[in-house]
Amino acid sequence: MSHAPGFLKIVEDTRSGVRELTVAEARDRLEKDPNIVFVDVREESEWKAGHAAGAIHISKGVIERDIEAKIPDKDTEVILYCGGGFRSVLAADTVQKMGYTNVYSMDGGWRGWKEAKAPIEGAAN
Numbered sequence: 001m002s003h004a005p006g007f008l009k010i011v012e013d014t015r016s017g018v019r020e021l022t023v024a025e026a027r028d029r030l031e032k033d034p035n036i037v038f039v040d041v042r043e044e045s046e047w048k049a050g051h052a053a054g055a056i057h058i059s060k061g062v063i064e065r066d067i068e069a070k071i072p073d074k075d076t077e078v079i080l081y082c083g084g085g086f087r088s089v090l091a092a093d094t095v096q097k098m099g100y101t102n103v104y105s106m107d108g109g110w111r112g113w114k115e116a117k118a119p120i121e122g123a124a125n
Contacts, residue, residue: 003086011086018092021104023112026079030054036077037070041091042110052081052110053119060091067095074099081106081113 003011021029030036040051041060051057058066060082071078078100080088088105096103106112114120 007086011089014093015089018089018096019104020085020089020107021079023106023108023116023118026081026104026106027116027118029077029079033077036079039071039078039080040110041080041082041088046083046110048122050110050114050120050122052113053121055081055121060087063091064094064098067098067100071100075101077102077104079104079106081109084109084111 026038030038038052038055040047040055040057041063042051042057043059043061044057047057047059056070058070078095080091080095080103082088082091085105085107086109088109092103092105108115
């Protein structure tokens, strides 16, 4: 997917303040700790088309509004993913600004998850 230069600049400027995990690292962490919350920040239509097994859905567009109700403990480890790892960087930055202390963005996102043949749920299954 080709992204607009302005969008890519915002992501790159934000990336330095966000911790990232590879798909393999995310899978390993999720397997070892069932308390980690795995969050799909893609749009509702993307979520319905298929998503990572065990993930919950909070779209990037509403994450500020909804995350505290879904994940009230701001020390909970949270791994965010999107389609390729760009929107999740921006979402991770936002939730960190809201006081969440243990947040990661999964680099490679949904595409990387599927390429790794990781477990999926929904229509893509």
